[in-house]
Amino acid sequence: MTDYAIGDIQGCYDRLRDVLARVSFSPSRDRLWVAGDLINRGPSSLETLRYIESLGSSAVVVLGNHDLHLLAVALGGHPPRRKDTLADILEAPDHDRLVAWLRQQNLCVRDRTRNLVMVHAGVPHIWSAGQAEAYAREVEAIIRGDDAGEYFTHMYGNEPHCWDENLRGMDRWRVITNYFTRMRFIAQDGTLELATKEAAASAPNGYKPWFEYSREDDVRVVFGHWAALEGQTGSNQFIGLDTGCVWGGLLTMMNLDTGEKIHCDC
Numbered sequence: 345m346t347d348y349a350i351g352d353i354q355g356c357y358d359r360l361r362d363v364l365a366r367v368s369f370s371p372s373r374d375r376l377w378v379a380g381d382l383i384n385r386g387p388s389s390l391e392t393l394r395y396i397e398s399l400g401s402s403a404v405v406v407l408g409n410h411d412l413h414l415l416a417v418a419l420g421g422h423p424p425r426r427k428d429t430l431a432d433i434l435e436a437p438d439h440d441r442l443v444a445w446l447r448q449q450n451l452c453v454r455d456r457t458r459n460l461v462m463v464h465a466g467v468p469h470i471w472s473a474g475q476a477e478a479y480a481r482e483v484e485a486i487i488r489g490d491d492a493g494e495y496f497t498h499m500y501g502n503e504p505h506c507w508d509e510n511l512r513g514m515d516r517w518r519v520i521t522n523y524f525t526r527m528r529f530i531a532q533d534g535t536l537e538l539a540t541k542e543a544a545a546s547a548p549n550g551y552k553p554w555f556e557y558s559r560e561d562d563v564r565v566v567f568g569h570w571a572a573l574e575g576q577t578g579s580n581q582f583i584g585l586d587t588g589c590v591w592g593g594l595l596t597m598m599n600l601d602t603g604e605k606i607h608c609d610c
């Protein structure tokens with residue numbers, strides 16, 4: 345069995361199948377770890393979602409900001425955005441099943457044997473791997489539960505800007521969601537800066553890319569989300585897999601044991 349992790353697919357179904365074909369991926373033998381943003385902006389979100397759902401236990405998935413956006417449209421009454429390419433999912437006859445499946449996915453997956461976690465955007469240096477796991481479980485329970493509609497109605501927004509263990513309710517869930525699915529630049533005290541989306545060198549004053557802070561543990565973090573990084577973090581501990589497929593870059597998949605990367609032009 346081989347475990348492969350893949351960055352933001354964003355509905356680029358044909359490229360997904362191309363890169364899987366390069367390693368003769370077989371769901372009966374191998375597993376695909378998906379670092380979030382399965383859908384949106386690309387041409388074939390419905391096919392992508394159906395395919396990954398069909399993999400069953402051969403897919404290990406974390407939710408990205410675009411996946412949460414679909415859930416917010418489906419469950420929280422949010423209007424679709426102009427650049428969304430989600431209509432095929434929203435109108436599909438199996439829409440309810442796909443949304444129900446998406447709600448069961450995690451924000452953070454931890455593999456203790458490999459000493460790694462997979463998240464969409466990152467794990468802030470102010471949290472241990474254990475804390476990250478615990479905070480993810482809190483929000484995952486909300487997304488799966490009866491209060492999901494309420495959560496998705498109030499999920500959007502940049503505040504609170506900083507983690508505080510005393511936060512409760514929606515403020516707590518929103519800031520946890522933002523660390524896991526939207527973070528790029530962060531200050532030493534954990535304050536998030538969510539407006540800047542360019543490369544690591546464009547850090548606003550007082551902020552750095554989240555992976556440039558040293559962590560107290562040595563857990564490896566597999567993540568996507570930040571296309572402008574082009575997969576470059578300067579560290580083997582932080583493995584960026586979003587190489588901008590939907591922006592005409594590459595789709596990148598990595599063998600989780602050997603570290604070998606397989607790329608596909610988009």
Ligand SMILES: Nc1ncnc2c1ncn2[C@@H]1O[C@H](COP(=O)(O)OP(=O)(O)OP(=O)(O)OP(=O)(O)OC[C@H]2O[C@@H](n3cnc4c(N)ncnc43)[C@H](O)[C@@H]2O)[C@@H](O)[C@H]1O
Nearest residue numbers: 409410412413499500501541542569570571572574588591
């Ligand atoms: N709590 C919450 N609050 C608010 N919204 C929430 C939310 N939770 C979920 N959302 C949702 O999040 C979604 C995205 O929000 P947006 O804010 O609209 O999207 P984005 O930053 O473009 O994010 P993306 O995830 O696509 O990032 P990427 O690095 O690929 O792309 C970023 C930029 O990098 C650029 N880029 C790509 N490759 C590059 C390269 N090689 N060099 C330089 N720039 C590059 C791209 O052109 C692009 O402009 C929306 O649907 C929104 O609803």
